[in-house]
Amino acid sequence: MLHEKSAHGLTVAAANAAAKLAGIHAGMRFSDARASLPALMAEEIDREADARALRLLARWMNGYSPLVSLDGEDGLLLETTGCDHLFGGEAAMAVSLSGRLTQTGYTHQIAVAGTPGAAQALARYGGTESAPQILPSGAERSGLCELPVQALRLSPEATTLLRRFGLTRIGQLYEIDRKALTRRFRSRQAADAVCLRLDQALGLRLEPVAPLRPPPEHAWRLACPEPLTQAAGVEAGLQQLAETLYADLSGKGLGAQHFVFTAFHSDGQVSDVSAQAARPVRAADHILRLFREKIGKIDPGFGIDLLLLEALRTGPMDMGSRPLSGDLAATSVDEVALSALADRINARLGDGTVSLTLTDARHAPDKAERRIPFTGEMPSAEAGLRDMQGLRPVRMLGWAERVDVIAQVPDGPPLSFVWRRVLRRVVRSDGPERIAPEWWLHLPGQAARPAALPRTRDYYRIEDAEGRRYWVFREGLYDDGRGQLPEWFVQGLFA
Amino acid sequence: MDIATLKTKGLLRAVSAAPAMPAAFPFGLGLAGLHEVAEAGYGDRAAVTGFVLAATRQAKQGAWLWISQTKLAGDLGHVSQAALRQMQAVMPQRLNVETRTLAEALWAVEEAVVSGAVSLVIAEVEAADFTATRRLTLASGRYGVPVILMMPQTCEGATAAATRWRIRPRPSAPNRYDPQAPGNPRWRAVLERCRTAPNATGASFDLEWNDETLSLSVVSGLAAGPAAPRPAERETPARRRAS
16 A cells, blocks of 8 residues: 555555455545554555656557557556557457566556547446456447446546436436536536547547657567567667668658667566657668667667667658769769768767858857758858958957956057966057947847947957967947946957 | 679779879878878967968868867867858868767767768867877778868877978068058968978978968068068057056
C-alpha cells in the first residue's frame, strides 16, 4: 500500500491486489487501513517517479505503435490502426503486450476497442481478469452497456448527479432524451460534457489524441529473433535498416533531414539516438556516418529485441547532377557536399557548430554581422554588403573593449591608450568616421530616459609605435548633454 | 592484355599528381599543401590574418571553411565579412566552425580536407604537433585541398608543414593624402621553414598591401624604414585624460 499526505492527513494513495482483498482502497484514511490490517506494509508514494516510469513505458510502447499518448497518471493509449497485422492481429498483439508487461513486473489491464473512450472504459472498469478484452469496432454500444457511468471519464459531481437520478450504468444513458438530461444539470457545460463523453465512447464524435512524440513520416522496423547482445549487432542492424530506408525513399524520390534510431531492450528499457542533416538525404552510408559517433551510446545490456529507424522531416531531394567540369560550373560551391560535411561535423561536435556569417544592412559595425546555423544553403556572397563604407578592420573583437585613453578634447584622436594592460603610444591616426545610433529604433515614447539611448560613435583608425593598427571609437560627444563623459573602446584590429 | 588485367596486376593505377608547389613567393600558401602562419608576438593576429587573406587572393574559387577554437575566437575576435570583401577580389563563401578543443579543431580540418567540399581550410588553433601536421599534409596532398593553420607566437619546433611563416606588423606606408594618417599596411614575413625551397629558409619579405589594387608588393628595406616624418606638433592647450 502506498500513502500520501492530503488535506485530511495521511490517506491511502494506491493499494495492491492483496490489500484490496482486505478491503483497503485508495482514498481511505491511513489510520483506518492500518487499524483494519495491522500487518499492512506502507510506503510513501513517489508520484514523480511514477510519472517518469510511465513515460519510459510509453517510449517502450513505440515498439508496438508510433502513436502513444498518456492517459491520466496510470494509463497509456496506443493507436494500433495499421500496426496489429505486424503481430498477427489485435488479439495476438494484446497477448504479446500483456506477456511482455507481466515479464517486466507491471500489473496491467488491456482493452482493445474502436474508440479511445471505449478502450479506456473497458480497461479501467471492464473487470478484473487479466486477459485482454477486445471489443470489435462497431460493437461499442453493446459492449459498454453494463459498465458504470464513472467509466465515461466524468467529473465526480456529474457522476454523483447521475447516480441520484438512478443512472448508474452507461446503457441507461442510451435511451434518455438529451434535452431532458440537460435540464437536470445546473449548467449547460456539465450536461454537454456528459453527452460528449458518451458520444466519444460510442464513436459518434471524434476524439483527438495527442501523441507523446510526433509520429514519424516513415519508419522501418527490424525485429530480432534472438536478442542482440553485441554492439556489432546493433551496427549491423542499423546498416540493414539504412539500406531498406534508401530503397524505400529513393522509390518515392524523398529524403529526410532527421533520423531517430531506437533500440527496444528486452528488459523494458529504451535507448535512442538521433541525427540531423542539413538537407534531405537518404544515402545509406551517409546516414551510417551520421550515427557513427553516437551509436556507442546504445548499450545492448541484457539484449535488444527490436530496432526502429524513423525518418522525420522528409522532403523531396535535390536530384541535380554535378557539373561535369569545375571550370564550366556557374558556381564552384557544391552545396550537397558541403551539407554532407556540415552534417558530419555537427553530428560529432554538436548541432549548430557549423555556422554562416550573414551581413545585415545596419550601420553599427558590431550589429552588421551575425552568425546563423548552416541549413544547407549558402546565401549569395554579396548579400547585404554595402559598398559605401570606410575601411573595416580585418578582425572584429567579440565585444568592444573599454580602454583608458589620453586624447584631445573635445574630438581629437587618441594620443596613447592602455589596451590589455599595455600602454600603446599612438603615432598616426585617421578619422573620425562618425556612426550615429539607429534613432528609428528609439523613437520618442518608446525609450524611457535619454540617458539609456545609444550614443553617437566616432571611429578612429590609429597606428601605434610598433606598427599595430587599431579601430577605436569614442562613444558619445562631450556636449551631447548625457551627463557622463564619453568613453573609449577598441572595436577591432586592422591588418 | 586489356586494361582491366593491367589494373589487377598493379601495372596500371590512377595517379593523382600533387600540384607542383611553386618555389617562389608565396611558396604555395593557399594553393596546395599545409602551411603554418604564426604570430611574432602577442597581438599580431590581425597582421597574420591580413597576410593570409592577401596571399590567398589567387586561391581557387569555392567555399572556405574557417575553423577556430572558441577560446581563441573570444580572445582574438573573428574575421569580419566586410574585411573579407575588401581584401578579396571575389568574395568567397565562408562556413565557420567553432570547436571547444584542439583535437576537435584538427579533426574538423581533416574531415573537411577529406570531404573535398571546400576549396580552402583555414584553422586557428593553439598548437599542432608534428604528427598532426604530418597527417594533415598527407591528407591535403592527397585530396588537393590547401590548409592554412594560423598559430600563436608560441608555435615552435618540428613541423611537417610545407612552410612556416612568422608575421609581424611594421609601420605602415606613408599616406599620400594625409601624412598623419596610417597608410597601406606593411608586414614583415619571415619564412622560418620551407620544404619546397630549402634555400629560401630564413628569407624575410617586407610586404605592403595595397587595398585599392588588391596587390601585395615587396618593398625595399629603405622604403620600409620609419614612418613618414610628422609635421611639428601643434600647441595643444587642453589635453585631458578622458577616463
